[in-house]
Amino acid sequence: MTHRRPHDWRVPPVILVPALVGLGLLLLPMAGLLWRAPWARFPDLLISESVVTALRLSVMTATAATALSLLGGVPLAWILARSRLPGLTVVRGLVTVPLVLPPVIGGVALLMAFGRRGVVGSWLDQLFGVSIPFTTVAVVLAQTFVAMPFLVVAVEGALRTADHRYDDIAATLGASPWLIFRRVTLPAVAPGILAGAVLCWARALGEFGATITFAGSFPGTTRTLPLEAYVAIGAGDIDTAVVLSVLMIGISVTILIALRGRWMRAT
Amino acid sequence: MVRRDEFVLNVELSAEPGEVIVLLGPNGAGKSTLLEVLAGVLRPDTGRISVAGVLLDDTARRLHVDKARRRVGFVVQDYLLFPHMNVVENVAFGLRARGMRREHAQSHAIAWLERMGLEGFERRKPRELSGGQAQRVALARSLIVDPRLLLLDEPLAALDAGSRPKVRAELRRHLESYPGCTIVVTHDPIEAMLLATRVVVLESGEIVQDGTPSELARHPRTEYVARLVxxxxxxxxxxxxxxxxxxxxxxxxxxxxxxxxxxxxxxxxxxxxxxxxxxxxxxxxxxxxxxxxxxxxxxxxxxxxxxxxxxxxxxxxxxxxxxxxxxxxxxxxxxxxxxxxxx
Incomplete structure (x- = not known):
């Protein structure tokens, strides 16, 4: 009698060697950070005013950007997945552009739209005397621009795999579109929305290029964690930069583990 | 009439209250398409649909009543009970959709579950039900809103062969007590003979025979029906x-x-x-x-x-x-x- 071994531990060297090189490229920089981290001064640096301010601003703006993305992104994903409006292929392509666009270019584009001389910006300025660039609102807009596609793609995928016949059945029972969306569609795609929102939040938290271009780097109003790290490096304060980096890696890893745990329980 | 790529469904059918019409036909004959048109999930290309004196579709007058306002009950093969709601919430859904208060809707739902022989299953989730139980919940969920027309698409196909006769007998009993017209789609001739007061045979999108089960069994008019009986x-x-x-x-x-x-x-x-x-x-x-x-x-x-x-x-x-x-x-x-x- 023969048994197929459930795990074969032998990996051919042609695969193993490049795999280890790839893994090294991913892990070595993080290991270097942890190695270099000023662990003795870590707590003091962590509670220094500039770090705490940046952390508070980052969490606040990333959360606001995620909320904004949910508000617009979930209905957008619904349209992309369920409706048969003409030109949807084009819209779907446009939605994913920010995923591949260099964030700095996104920042420039936002300036062209919402800047004082921008298409929408000049109008806002004239009518309400409101100027968006270089404010916390600009940070949120920059983060939303870059992070919302992650949410839309995740939710659209969840909506596509969800069985739309449930919606038809709910309709034959007399339910309005809003009731169907709330009581039938949303619960079915809730795990997808959660995963999308978490990815969106993490991407918003790490946003740098669009933020520095569109919102600048003002302590307390627009200088988020990644900007603070960049400023610290520029000023030769390597220790602070490393502490900020370790902090952000910690947040990312926590999110990934939390998501993992959530998915494991779901299955 | 419905056109779908190469396929054309062209049917003229009228039914009386209390009738149980079984739509019988080979795969691809257009049975499920016809149900979807009646339920309002699909729109006919040309034609009229009226139920209990109410016009639901009339393409000549560009009239189409939305599926949410047709009051046509639709029970599909895999029942599609809402998986995140328990049995009572599933059954009460249609009443809640009409704005009835939760306690009121749930007590109605519980009464329906008793009628269906499902006491004690109120708080179960759909995945904890057998196929026959799920079918009765789906039936109760449709009937509680008092539909003008009840549509059942292959109601017994998802069941294992062992439980099918019992569930079929129960289904027959429930259909007998429903005052409106029922249309059941099946490709199983035994199911058709036992459930139907009238059998309509559909082949390639056309009605080829229409009569009582005994007429069908004695006087088939197509090769397909002859083979079935x-x-x-x-x-x-x-x-x-x-x-x-x-x-x-x-x-x-x-x-x-x-x-x-x-x-x-x-x-x-x-x-x-x-x-x-x-x-x-x-x-x-x-x-x-x-x-x-x-x-x-x-x-x-x-x-x-x-x-x-x-x-x-x-x-x-x-x-x-x-x-x-x-x-x-x-x-x-x-x-x-x-x-x-x-x-």
Whole structure:
């Protein structure tokens, strides 16, 4: 009698060697950070005013950007997945552009739209005397621009795999579109929305290029964690930069583990 | 009428309250499409639909009542109970959608569950139900909002063979107490015979036969229906007691008829011999066996010849006559075994 071994531990060297090189490229920089981290001064640096301010601003703006993305992104994903409006292929392509666009270019584009001389910006300025660039609102807009596609793609995928016949059945029972969306569609795609929102939040938290271009780097109003790290490096304060980096890696890893745990329980 | 790529569904059908119409037909005949049009999930290209005196679709007047306002109940093959709601919430959904208060809607739902014999299952989740229980919950969920028309798409197909007869009997009982018209889609002839007050046969998007189950069983009008009810069916022109069913092929019948007719006879009425028989049978045709297969405790022969047919014989006869594919035989049928009816 023969048994197929459930795990074969032998990996051919042609695969193993490049795999280890790839893994090294991913892990070595993080290991270097942890190695270099000023662990003795870590707590003091962590509670220094500039770090705490940046952390508070980052969490606040990333959360606001995620909320904004949910508000617009979930209905957008619904349209992309369920409706048969003409030109949807084009819209779907446009939605994913920010995923591949260099964030700095996104920042420039936002300036062209919402800047004082921008298409929408000049109008806002004239009518309400409101100027968006270089404010916390600009940070949120920059983060939303870059992070919302992650949410839309995740939710659209969840909506596509969800069985739309449930919606038809709910309709034959007399339910309005809003009731169907709330009581039938949303619960079915809730795990997808959660995963999308978490990815969106993490991407918003790490946003740098669009933020520095569109919102600048003002302590307390627009200088988020990644900007603070960049400023610290520029000023030769390597220790602070490393502490900020370790902090952000910690947040990312926590999110990934939390998501993992959530998915494991779901299955 | 509904067009879908190459497929055209073209149906004219009217039904009375209390009728249970079974739509019977092979796969791809358009049965489920017809239900989707009635439920308002699909819109007809041309045509009118009215239920209980209320016009739901009229393409000539560009009228289409949205599926949420048609009051047409729709129970699908896999029931589609909302998985995140418990049984009571599922059943109460339609009442809640009409704005009824939660406690009120749930007490109505509980009453329906009792009626369906589902006491004690109120707080269960759909995944904790058997197929038969899920079907009754789906039925209650549809019936609680008092639909004008009830549509059931393959209601027994998701069940295992063991539980099917019991669930079928229960379903029949529940349909009898429903005052409106029910349309059931199936491709199972037994299901059709047991549930229907009227059977409508759909083939390639057209209605080919419409009648009571016993009419269907006695007088099939298409090859598909004849096979379902286990009859050989031929079409021909009658004069006197002889029907010409093909060139040089005639069937003798027991009564005088004329014009275009169908003749039908059961496979077990066919007698097979290897020599030309010298009996009282007036219908004797030469033929060749093309296929032999087990059919219950008999053997079913497919016979090709001037009059092609199926014949059921005993295994002993097959052995004694040495029958197999390619055997030349004589098939005979008594005229009294042949049913004849106008085409």
């Amino acid at each position: 286990g009859l050989n069916l031929l079409r021909g022109t009658a004069s006197g007691t002889v029907v010409e069913v093909g060139p040089h092929a005639v069937v003798a019948v027991a009564r005088e008829v004329s014009g275009a007719v169908y003749v039908a006879f059961p496979p077990h009425a066919v007698t097979i011999s290897t020599d030309r028989p010298v009996g009282s049978a007036r219908n004797v045709w030469p033929g060749r066996v093309t296929d032999v297969e087990a059919h219950g405790d008999l053997v079913r022969l497919t016979i090709d010849g001037t009059v092609p047919m199926l014949a059921d014989v005993t295994p002993v006869a097959v052995a004694d006559l040495g029958l197999g594919p390619g055997s030349d035989v004589w098939a005979s049928v008594k005229a009294s075994e042949v049913t004849v009816y106008p085409a």
